[in-house]
Amino acid sequence: MSVHVATLHTDEDLHAASAVFRAAMVGLPPSPPDSDHLSEPGRTLGARIDGQLVGTAESYTSWLVVPGGTRVPHAAVTHVGVLPTHTRRGVLTSLLRTQLHDIADRGEVVATLRASEGSIYERFGYGVASSFATFDIRRSRARLRDTVPGSGPVRFVEPGQAWKLFPQIYATADVSWTGAIARPEYWWTRRELGATPPLYTVTHGPAGAEDGFARYHPVDTASWFTSPERVIVVDDLVATTPQAYIGLIRHLLTVDLVDKMTIAFAPVDAPLRHLFADERAVQVAAVRDETWLRLVDVAAALARRIYRDAPPVIIEVDDAILSANTGRYRVAADAVTRVDDAPDVSVDVATLGAVYLGGSTWAQLALAGRVVEHRPGSVDAADALFATPTQPFSGTFF
Numbered sequence: 001m002s003v004h005v006a007t008l009h010t011d012e013d014l015h016a017a018s019a020v021f022r023a024a025m026v027g028l029p030p031s032p033p034d035s036d037h038l039s040e041p042g043r044t045l046g047a048r049i050d051g052q053l054v055g056t057a058e059s060y061t062s063w064l065v066v067p068g069g070t071r072v073p074h075a076a077v078t079h080v081g082v083l084p085t086h087t088r089r090g091v092l093t094s095l096l097r098t099q100l101h102d103i104a105d106r107g108e109v110v111a112t113l114r115a116s117e118g119s120i121y122e123r124f125g126y127g128v129a130s131s132f133a134t135f136d137i138r139r140s141r142a143r144l145r146d147t148v149p150g151s152g153p154v155r156f157v158e159p160g161q162a163w164k165l166f167p168q169i170y171a172t173a174d175v176s177w178t179g180a181i182a183r184p185e186y187w188w189t190r191r192e193l194g195a196t197p198p199l200y201t202v203t204h205g206p207a208g209a210e211d212g213f214a215r216y217h218p219v220d221t222a223s224w225f226t227s228p229e230r231v232i233v234v235d236d237l238v239a240t241t242p243q244a245y246i247g248l249i250r251h252l253l254t255v256d257l258v259d260k261m262t263i264a265f266a267p268v269d270a271p272l273r274h275l276f277a278d279e280r281a282v283q284v285a286a287v288r289d290e291t292w293l294r295l296v297d298v299a300a301a302l303a304r305r306i307y308r309d310a311p312p313v314i315i316e317v318d319d320a321i322l323s324a325n326t327g328r329y330r331v332a333a334d335a336v337t338r339v340d341d342a343p344d345v346s347v348d349v350a351t352l353g354a355v356y357l358g359g360s361t362w363a364q365l366a367l368a369g370r371v372v373e374h375r376p377g378s379v380d381a382a383d384a385l386f387a388t389p390t391q392p393f394s395g396t397f398f
Contacts, residue, residue, distance in 0.1 A: 001049050003094040008046040008056075014039055017046055017056040017079070024055075024081030025116065032193035038186045039079075045099055047082070047091045055082040055091040057099050060398070062182040064110055067358055067388050068306030069176045075103040075296070076181060077113035078398045096124045100296065100321055109301050111294040112181065114397050121292050125321055127354030129293035130179045130392040133268045134285040137261040141281035142253055148275050151247030152205050162201035162215070163192045166238075169203065169210045173240040177267075178357055179291055179392030187398055191236075202251055204244040212237075212244030216252070216261075224257075234263045238395065249275060265290075267393035291394050293353040298325040301356065302336040309333045310384035316343035317352055325349055331385060344378035347371050358388030 008017055014037070022028050040060050047055035057080045064074035077099065082091045103111050112129070115121050157165055167188045198221065204212040218224060219231040232255060239245035249272070252261050262285065266272065273282040295301045298317055312332035319325035330339045345362070351370045354360045362382040365371050373379050 001089065003055075003089070003091050004048045005045055005094050005098045006048075007042055008044045009042070011037070013046060013053070014044060016053050017044055017058075020046075020053055020056050020083055021079045021081040023083055026084075029194075032190070038190050038193075040184070040186060044079075045095055045102075047095050049086060049089070049091070054086040055095050056080070057095040059099065059103065059111070060184050060186060061106075061108075062184060064112065065176055065178055065180040066301070066305040066356070067178050067392075068304075069178075070304050071182075072110060072301065072304045073106075073108040074181060075106070075108045075111040076184075076398050077111050077294075080113070092120070093124075096121075097321055100124070100294070104296050104322055104324075107297075109295075109297045109304065111296055112394075113292050113294075115289065115292050118289065122350045124294070125319060125349040125353065126292040126294045127350040127352070127356075128289045128291070128359070129353055129357045130289075130291040130359045130394060131268050131287055132265045132290040132393060132395070133270065133287050135263045135266055135270070135272055136283045136285045137252075137263070137272075138281050138283070139253065139258055139261060141276075141278045143277045143281075144250065144253070144275055145277050148246060149243070151243045151250055152211075154202050154204050154247050154251040155207075157201050157203055159195070159197075159199050159201050162203075162213070163188065165203065165210070166201070166213050166215075166236075169213055170238060173211050173238075175238075175240055177393060178388060178390065179359075179394045181394055181396050183396055187396070202248070204239070204247040204251075211241045212239035212248055214238075214248045214252070229259045230257055231260045231262060232258050234261065235265075236395075237263060237266070246275070265395050265397070267391055267395075269391045290397075291357070291359070291392065293356060295325065295349055295353050295356060296322065298327075298349065298352065299329065299336065299338060302329055302331060305356070307331065307333045307385045308387050311381055313378055313382045313385055314339060314341055314344045315352070315382070316346040317349055318346070319349040322349075331382075333385070342374065344375045345371055345373055345382055355382075355386055357392035358386060358390075359392045362386065 060076040062076040063071040215236040273279040
């Protein structure tokens with residue numbers, strides 16, 4: 001049976017695509033009302049067999065911050081699914097190959113996604129480029145050090161107002177950490193439609209000059225006053241300055257009737273525990289993969305990030321899908337050029353994606369056999385070039 005992939009445009013097709021995705025994911029909560037229209041026009045693909053819609057994949061126009069702070073054109077890939085009745089028939093392969101060529105034609109340099117399964121996307125050139133941590137803060141032990149600097153004002157805003165204010169803050173504040181991505185209007189509207197009360201929303205900074213915000217909710221409100229452990233979960237915490245980060249954490253610590261605070265999504269190297277006199281007040285509850293990164297235009301992606309001052313390395317890249325990427329690249333602190341010289345190291349495009357933001361090292365992936373070293377010392381040289389001062393983190397799930 002042949003698979004036919006095409007862009008979906010009609011409301012009927014987009015609704016059907018949403019149903020296909022939810023059937024493929026099995027365990028998702030009910031779809032928020034009126035959410036089927038929240039797709040960027042022209043970016044939803046459907047796969048049909050004998051006229052039946054059996055698979056879908058979607059993306060949004062976005063940007064991604066790379067090491068050095070540059071924002072590169074980026075496709076946020078989401079809602080990828082195939083009906084359980086039609087798996088292992090080449091549907092997913094047809095969808096993602098078509099999507100990658102479409103993203104390349106749009107001039108987008110990279111694509112990222114969040115994976116429901118860890119064994120699927122590497123064969124399409126995606127590598128795990130960042131992870132996130134979940135932190136638990138035991139409030140009874142959480143006293144800020146006397147040396148922690150002061151912060152600005154934190155104020156509550158009504159959720160209805162917050163869903164308008166937060167996108168403005170995110171769009172205008174200095175969102176420049178490596179791994180951050182744009183949050184288009186579709187993303188915000190889906191979050192708003194999916195939110196259930198009680199919900200608490202706060203901002204940091206003077207009105208009109210806010211530099212951070214947080215959104216949190218209590219767990220198990222039915223037994224809140226009798227629960228032996230009352231928990232709030234921070235669903236979103238965005239701080240674009242150190243003062244905002246400290247101010248928002250300080251606010252969370254002032255919430256009474258709470259025994260534990262869970263910060264659901266945070267950088268794995270977040271400075272959180274260092275703020276407390278008893279660092280054991282903070283426990284790492286989990287570390288999971290976050291950004292799966294695909295370099296769509298290898299030459300442009302390599303040229304847009306910065307490198308450390310170290311000797312150049314010639315990297316041979318193999319891309320089985322976007323063949324224009326296959327080749328050798330001389331990466332130096334001052335320039336990236338395509339060359340025909342003998343390579344120092346060889347990788348596939350998924351491995352290059354894994355090291356691109358600094359979330360993994362060349363040595364780690366060489367140990368796994370994913371990097372071929374042709375010249376002794378080249379792996380260490382590549383790590384010297386690609387090293388970053390902090391771990392990449394997005395903080396945006398889609």
